[in-house]
C-alpha cells in the first residue's frame with residue numbers, strides 16, 4: 215500500500231501568492247507536498263485556521279530591519295490561535311521588472327509595506343520612483359508578468375523573479391545584507407507539548423499602577439526569563455489601558471510556570487499564546 219497516497223495533504227494558510235516569502239517558509243517547513251491557501255490579508259489567514267479550513271498558518275511577525283508587524287499579535291489573540299513554532303528566513307529583496315528595462319524606465323515600485331520599509335535607503339537614491347504599498351511582494355511580480363507591465367517594478371525574492379519570468383535589475387537592495395524575518399506557525403488547538411519548551415509568547419495585561427511594568431519585568435528576570443520582545447498594544451474596550459505582548463526565552467520551565475502563577479495571583483492576566491522551541495541560534 216502506498217502510504218504517501220493515503221495521507222491527506224496539509225492545508226497551509228498564508229498571506230500571499232506563490233513566490234512570496236510566506237510561500238517559501240510554508241514549503242521549507244512543511245515540504246513541497248502541501249495545499250497552499252493564499253489570502254490577501256492576515257485576518258483572512260487567521261480566520262481560515264480558526265474555522266478549521268486550514269490546518270496551519272504561517273505568519274510573519276517581525277523583521278530585523280523594519281521591526282514588528284504589530285497588528286498580527288492582536289489577530290492571533292482575537293482568533294484564539296496558538297503559536298507552536300517559529301522560523302527565521304533570510305530575506306533578500308530585489309528590484310524586479312518586465313525584461314529589457316533599466317532603472318530610469320521605472321516610475322513606480324509596488325510591494326508589501328514591510329518590504330518597502332526594508333529597502334527605503336536604496337530608493338532614496340531614486341527620487342523619481344514612487345513607492346506604493348501592495349498586498350504582497352510576489353503578487354506584484356505576478357501582475358507585472360500577466361500584464362507585461364512596463365515602468366512598474368516589484369520588490370521581491372529571486373525565487374519570485376524566476377517563478378514569474380521577470381528580470382532582476384538590482385539585487386540585495388535591503389538596507390543591510392543580513393536581513394531576517396521571523397515567522398510564527400499557528401494552529402487552532404492548544405498544542406500538546408512534545409518536549410520542554412524553551413520559548414513562549416504571552417499576552418499580559420496588568421492593572422495600571424506606578425511601577426507595574428518594572429514589577430513585571432523584575433519578576434520575569436527573577437524566574438530566569440529572558441525577554442526577546444515586548445510590545446504594548448491598546449486594550450480597545452478600555453481606553454488608555456495597554457496589554458503587553460511578550461516573547462521570552464525560558465531558562466527553567468518550572469520557574470516559568472511559577473512566574474505565570476505569580477503574575478496571575480498578584481497583578482495581572484496572562485494568556486499563553488504559545489510555548490515552543492527557540493529557533494534562533
Ligand SMILES: O=C(O)C(=O)C[C@]1(C(=O)O)C=C[C@@H](O)C=C1
Nearest residue numbers: 234235236274326328350351395
Ligand atoms: O510579501 C511577501 O512576500 C511576504 O511574505 C510578506 C512579508 C511580511 O509580511 O513581512 C514577509 C517577509 C518580508 O519581511 C516582507 C514581506
